[in-house]
Amino acid sequence: MKDENSKGNVLTGADAVLQALKKEKTKIIFGYPGGATLPIYDKLDKYGIRHILCRHEQGGTHMADGYARATGKAGVCMATSGPGATNLVTGIATAFMDSSSLIAITGQVPREMIGNDAFQEVDITGITIPITKHNYLISEPEDLSDSIHEAFYLSTTGRKGPVLIDIPKDVLSSELKAPDKNHKKPVLEGYNPTIKGHSGQIKKAAILLRSAKQPLIISGGGVAGSGAEDALTSFARKYEIPVVATLMGKNGFPNTDRLYLGLIGYHGTAAGNNAVQKADVILAVGTRFGDRTTGPLGNFAPEARIIHIDIDPAEISKNITSFLPIVGDASQIINSISGHLDKEGITASKSEKEEWLNFLLKIKKDREKPADSSKLNIPLILERLKKIIPDPIMTTDVGRHQIFAAHHFPIDRKNSFITSGGLGTMGFGLPAAIGAKAGFPDDTVISINGDGSFLMCCQELVTAVEENLPIIAMVMKDQRLGMISQLQSAFYGERYNCCDLGKCVDFTKIAEGMGALGIRVEQPDEIEGAIKKAVASGRPTVIEFILHEQGNTYPMVTGSSLTDYIEE
Amino acid sequence: MNHTISILCDDQPGVMTRISGLFSRRGFNIESLTVGHTEIPGKSRFTIVVKGDDNVLEQVRKQLQKVVHVIKVWDIKKAEAVEREHALMKIKVTPEVRSDVLQIITALQARIIDSSGSVWILEITGDTNSVNNAFNLLSDYNIIESIRTGKISLKRGEQVK
Numbered sequence: 001m002k003d004e005n006s007k008g009n010v011l012t013g014a015d016a017v018l019q020a021l022k023k024e025k026t027k028i029i030f031g032y033p034g035g036a037t038l039p040i041y042d043k044l045d046k047y048g049i050r051h052i053l054c055r056h057e058q059g060g061t062h063m064a065d066g067y068a069r070a071t072g073k074a075g076v077c078m079a080t081s082g083p084g085a086t087n088l089v090t091g092i093a094t095a096f097m098d099s100s101s102l103i104a105i106t107g108q109v110p111r112e113m114i115g116n117d118a119f120q121e122v123d124i125t126g127i128t129i130p131i132t133k134h135n136y137l138i139s140e141p142e143d144l145s146d147s148i149h150e151a152f153y154l155s156t157t158g159r160k161g162p163v164l165i166d167i168p169k170d171v172l173s174s175e176l177k178a179p180d181k182n183h184k185k186p187v188l189e190g191y192n193p194t195i196k197g198h199s200g201q202i203k204k205a206a207i208l209l210r211s212a213k214q215p216l217i218i219s220g221g222g223v224a225g226s227g228a229e230d231a232l233t234s235f236a237r238k239y240e241i242p243v244v245a246t247l248m249g250k251n252g253f254p255n256t257d258r259l260y261l262g263l264i265g266y267h268g269t270a271a272g273n274n275a276v277q278k279a280d281v282i283l284a285v286g287t288r289f290g291d292r293t294t295g296p297l298g299n300f301a302p303e304a305r306i307i308h309i310d311i312d313p314a315e316i317s318k319n320i321t322s323f324l325p326i327v328g329d330a331s332q333i334i335n336s337i338s339g340h341l342d343k344e345g346i347t348a349s350k351s352e353k354e355e356w357l358n359f360l361l362k363i364k365k366d367r368e369k370p371a372d373s374s375k376l377n378i379p380l381i382l383e384r385l386k387k388i389i390p391d392p393i394m395t396t397d398v399g400r401h402q403i404f405a406a407h408h409f410p411i412d413r414k415n416s417f418i419t420s421g422g423l424g425t426m427g428f429g430l431p432a433a434i435g436a437k438a439g440f441p442d443d444t445v446i447s448i449n450g451d452g453s454f455l456m457c458c459q460e461l462v463t464a465v466e467e468n469l470p471i472i473a474m475v476m477k478d479q480r481l482g483m484i485s486q487l488q489s490a491f492y493g494e495r496y497n498c499c500d501l502g503k504c505v506d507f508t509k510i511a512e513g514m515g516a517l518g519i520r521v522e523q524p525d526e527i528e529g530a531i532k533k534a535v536a537s538g539r540p541t542v543i544e545f546i547l548h549e550q551g552n553t554y555p556m557v558t559g560s561s562l563t564d565y566i567e568e
Numbered sequence: 569m570n571h572t573i574s575i576l577c578d579d580q581p582g583v584m585t586r587i588s589g590l591f592s593r594r595g596f597n598i599e600s601l602t603v604g605h606t607e608i609p610g611k612s613r614f615t616i617v618v619k620g621d622d623n624v625l626e627q628v629r630k631q632l633q634k635v636v637h638v639i640k641v642w643d644i645k646k647a648e649a650v651e652r653e654h655a656l657m658k659i660k661v662t663p664e665v666r667s668d669v670l671q672i673i674t675a676l677q678a679r680i681i682d683s684s685g686s687v688w689i690l691e692i693t694g695d696t697n698s699v700n701n702a703f704n705l706l707s708d709y710n711i712i713e714s715i716r717t718g719k720i721s722l723k724r725g726e727q728v729k
Contacts, residue, residue, distance in 0.1 A: 129586055130593045134636040137581070154636065190578065190639040314630035317623070 005042060005173065013141035013172040014039040017105065018047040020148035023183065026076050028052055028067065028438055029105075030060040034080020035120065036107025039172035052438060052467050055459040057084050059431040061091020062457065065100050066432030069418045070393055071439040072227065074101040074155050081107045082120030085166070086127065090425060093131040095162040097422025098248060099225055101155045102162035104128075110170035111139065125166050133161030141171050142178050150186040158193025159312040160225055193311060197328035197336060204324055205283070205307045206340030212281035213348045214303075214356040215241045218264065221248025221421065222286015222310060228331035229253065229414050232285060235338050239346065240353065241283070242360050244272040246293045247406055248421040249286070255410035259357075261364055265293040266557045267403045271364035273555070273562040279304045283337075285330050286310060289319040290422065299561035309333050367567075371408070373524050375548035378404040378476050384527040385446065385474070386410065389535070392444040393436045395419065397429035397453030400482030403553040405448045427456025433471040434464050444472070444535065451477040452501055458510060464540035465515040471541075472534045475507045478547040486552045490566075511542035522546045570599055571625045572644040572651070572721050575614040578637040579605065586635050587614060596620060596628050600718030611639070615720045644721045651721040653699045655692040660710035662686060669709060676702045687712065695719075 017040055021029070028050045033041045044051055054060035057079040064075030079088050085106040095102035109118040125137045134154050136147045144167065151163040209215055217236055223229055229252055236243050236259055243253045244264045253260055262269030264276050276282070282304040287293065294300040300320055308315075308322035309330050316325040326333050346353075371380035378401055385392075386409060394409060395418040396402040402419055411417040418436060420428040433447035454475050464471055476482075481499040488496050508518030517539045519530045527545075534541035555565040577583055584603065591598050599617040606613045618628055625643060632641045644651075661669050673680065673690060676698070682689040692702045696719055703714070 125582065126585065129582070129589055188636060190633075191636050312634070314627065314634055316630075318627060 005039070011176045012039060012043075013144055013167065013174055013176065014043045016141060016144040016176055017148060017167065017172065018043055018049065020145045020183075021049060021076065022047055024074070024149065024152045026074075029076050029078050030054055030063040030067070030435065031078035032057050032060055032080070032084060034084045034107060036081040036109060036169040037078060037084075037105075037172070039169065040078070040105075040107075052434075052463065054431070055462050056457065057087035058091050058427070059457050059460040059463065061088050061102065061104065062094065062425075062428050062431035063435035063438070063460070063463075064104075065091060065095045065102050066395060066418055066435030067439045068095070068101045068435075069098075069224075069432070070415050070436035072415060074103050074152055075435060076103045076105065078105040079107070080120065081109055081124075081169075082122045084120075085122055085124035088124075088164075089127060089131070090423075092128055092162045092164065094420050094423045094425040094428060096131045096133070098221060098420065099160045100162070101160045103151055103155055104162060104164040106164065106166045107172070108137065108166045108168040111168045112170075114168065124164065128164050131162070132164050133159075135164040135166065137166045138168065138171050141174050141176050144171070145183060146186070149183045150188065153186045154188075154191065158191075159222075194313070194327045195311075195329045195332065197309070197326045197333035199336075201324060201326045202333060202336045203340060205326060206337050206344065208281050208305060208307060208324060209239070209283065209337065209341060210344060211347045213352040214278060214280040215239075215353070216275050216279035216282050216304070217241050217243045217253075218276070218282060218284040218287055219243055219245040219249035219252035220285055220287025221246065221252075222330055223249055223252030224415055225286060226311065226330035228285065228329075228334060231331045231334040231338075233257070235334050238338070239341065240357060242275055242357055244268070244275055246287050246290070246421070247419060250406055251411050251413070251415060251417040252285070254412040256412055258361065261360055263406055264562065266295060267406075267553060268555065268557070268562060268565075269364070269407065270367055270555055270565070270567065271360050273557070273565060274363055275360050276301050277303070277561060277563045282306045284308045284322070285334065288315045291319070294320060295557050295562045296560050376522065376524055376527075376545060377547060377549055377551050379408045379551075380524055381474065381476070381527055381545055382408040382448075385531060388528060388531050389444050389446065392416065392446045393418065393433075393440060394446050394448060395429045395432040395436060396448045397450050398424045398426045399450040399453055400486060400553050401448055401450045401476045403483075407553070409448075426450070426453040429453060430471070430473055431457050431460045431463075433473065434460055434467075434469050437464075437469040437471050438467070441469070447471055447473045449473055449475045450482060451475055451479065451505065451507070452481045454507070455505070459514075461511065461514040461516050461540060461542065470537075470539050472531070473540075473542045475542060475544050476547055477507065477544055478550055479503060480550065482550070485550065486556070489552065490556065490558060507542050507544035516540040516542055519543045520546065569619070569621060571618050571620065572646070572649070572719060573614075573616045573618060573625075573628065573632070574642040574644050574721060575616065575632060575638055576606070576640045577612055577614065577635070578639065579610050579612040580637050583612070583635075583637045586637065587616075587632065590631055590635065591616075591618070591628070594627065594631055596624060600716075602718040602720050615718070617719055642723065644723060649721050649723045651695050651719050652693060653696050653719050654717040655699050655702065655714060657690045657692065657702070657706065657714040658712040659688050659690060659706060660686055660712055661688050662710075665709055669706070672705050676705065678702060
């Protein structure tokens with residue numbers, strides 16, 4: 001056969017890409033080859049970087065995203081030009097909304113063909129400007145190394161986020177004139193994230209918290225983003241301040257701690273939402289006060305003076321006006337506030353603070369009850385799962401099962417509740433689990449899926465099988481788009497249009513057809529055996545749970561404030 | 569209410585799209601936008617007039633600052649700055665209106681930079697109000713076509729911050 005592309009030992013743009021990835025300690029690329037990226041694939045085996053072949057580029061982005069969220073390192077995905085690149089868009093947007101360190105590398109048509117509507121040409125840098133922290137279209141092979149190092153630097157510092165690098169095919173295959181530059185830490189004139197919080201603001205925060213009678217902490221996604229879990233946990237425990245979480249902040253604080261009151265927002269717990277609406281001082285850490293968290297903006301936390309810690313100054317007073325903003329790294333700032341409080345002590349009366357905490361703990365306790373074990377339902381499945389696998393890495397899809405997982409599966413371990421919070425991307429759960437498993441091969445990784453969501457990326461089961469990444473996907477089959485039907489029930493006069501998914505799908509057969517293990521569970525007493533069998537098999541497994549009821553997830557805010565909710 | 573924002577940025581391909589795209593994506597309305605090179609090689613400066621209240625202005629400023637190629641963003645208050653706008657106007661001048669138009673041109677300190685038969689091209693420079701005035705005063709005559717640059721603005725005094 002002809003080999004027109006062998007350049008012997010000559011270093012090319014593709015080498016520059018792989019050398020730079022190697023220097024950034026990239027262990028895995030989640031990718032799908034195509035014409036424009038072939039020069040990279042041609043050299044891949046020389047660099048000892050594992051390539052995980054996804055079955056759809058979107059799956060590759062979620063894998064890299066799941067890997068990034070689980071490990072705290074950047075996740076790298078790669079696709080070819082044109083449709084390969086556009087298939088990344090949903091995954092990049094998912095990472096952008098949840099501030100995840102995703103590096104996306106795309107091939108582009110050769111430079112001389114750009115703008116000619118060449119085969120598989122698309123302006124992916126143009127398309128992804130609004131959903132990336134930054135992106136690059138590389139015009140010279142000599143720019144590759146610096147741009148890739150810059151991309152990693154941008155993606156993993158400050159407020160994390162996805163960065164895309166688009167590389168024309170001829171840049172990848174042309175010879176490097178100045179190979180292997182020693183890279184220094186990138187210097188970008190326009191990019192200097194504030195890390196250290198303003199000392200005056202920190203002092204003021206301590207003063208506010210000292211005298212707070214009804215203090216509350218909101219844990220947002222930025223807690224995990226900053227690695228501030230330990231700082232937040234010891235701070236809350238030391239001063240006995242109750243903690244509520246946004247969906248993204250659920251793994252910012254141990255969920256089994258007595259101070260944890262659960263989620264706030266549209267599907268917040270009674271204790272959580274009451275706490276927000278009645279607190280006098282709120283320490284909000286790394287949250288952008290998204291609309292699912294705040295409910296109607298005008299009525300959010302009416303009694304509270306809000307101290308808002310965020311690394312992104314643009315989040316300050318974007319949605320909720322904060323009384324005291326502190327821009328910087330959450331971990332450092334919490335420790336500094338704690339230092340002030342240690343020195344100066346608390347002035348609020350102990351009894352008042354206790355009364356506040358007991359009031360909230362009573363609301364929490366009143367609603368604690370074991371799941372109904374007479375029928376197969378999601379809370380019961382999660383309860384049993386917790387007994388068998390107490391500390392898995394859990395990913396979810398998007399919908400009713402996601403909210404159930406957030407409420408009914410306590411997470412104590414860092415970075416182990418991985419969900420698409422901001423964009424709400426159905427199909428995220430399975431590939432994200434595969435990515436997390438690639439990062440932590442010895443841990444049990446569970447994906448909680450809806451039967452609607454699962455089908456959106458189910459082809460990645462093949463990836464799990466071929467790459468020997470034995471995740472367990474638990475598909476909650478209620479044969480309908482649960483969250484949609486819940487909304488139709490609450491707000492559209494129970495007109496359940498187009499949310500019936502039908503009966504025909506057999507998820508165990510899908511699993512078997514893709515080389516995975518499929519297990520069906522139809523009765524509560526089969527749950528335990530199925531999970532144990534999945535773990536023991538050491539194979540990627542789909543457990544299909546035939547749910548017995550259309551269980552809605554409550555509480556659900558239906559009115560004009562967070563305490564205007566309906567319960568079961 | 570209109571605000572004037574001045575942006576110093578890297579002169580990189582796509583920086584215009586990044587900046588103007590940000591305005592549309594975040595729902596901010598651009599009234600005018602002017603961009604050009606500066607005395608610093610590789611750096612451009614935008615002057616953008618945006619409509620909105622102080623909160624909008626604050627969000628615009630912060631979001632712009634997040635664009636990696638953006639180095640500095642200033643909110644330019646009218647009292648602290650000088651501003652200029654430039655306009656070209658092509659006008660048909662018949663003998664009957666000739667002396668009227670000439671009087672207006674003198675009053676406006678405008679210049680005739682081209683005359684092709686009875687068609688003149690006028691050059692008008694001033695702050696936004698003066699240029700508006702010129703358009704008002706000449707609107708009674710036969711304007712064939714016109715163009716305005718949008719505002720450029722610089723803060724007074726030495727301090728650049």
